[in-house]
Amino acid sequence: MSIERAIASIREDRRADYLFDTKIASEAVGCEATKYGDWWYRTRRKLICLAAVQPGELAAELALIIAEGAKGRRK
Numbered sequence: 159m160s161i162e163r164a165i166a167s168i169r170e171d172r173r174a175d176y177l178f179d180t181k182i183a184s185e186a187v188g189c190e191a192t193k194y195g196d197w198w199y200r201t202r203r204k205l206i207c208l209a210a211v212q213p214g215e216l217a218a219e220l221a222l223i224i225a226e227g228a229k230g231r232r233k
Contacts, residue, residue, distance in 0.1 A: 176195070
């Protein structure tokens with residue numbers, strides 16, 4: 159199964175284009191809950207553009223970001 163198909167299959171069961179709990183996610187990024195969808199749409203588009211030109215670098219940066227977030231949850 160392609161990555162695109164896997165993502166599409168997840169989204170078919172969702173009402174939004176993201177899997178985040180809007181209230182929790184908006185608090186985490188510091189925006190209003192009603193504006194989170196806009197924030198995520200803009201950020202996602204930027205990440206897609208960055209992945210197109212530097213996929214390896216973006217993957218490494220995202221792995222570091224995820225590791226930092228996981229470290230924060232263990233505290």
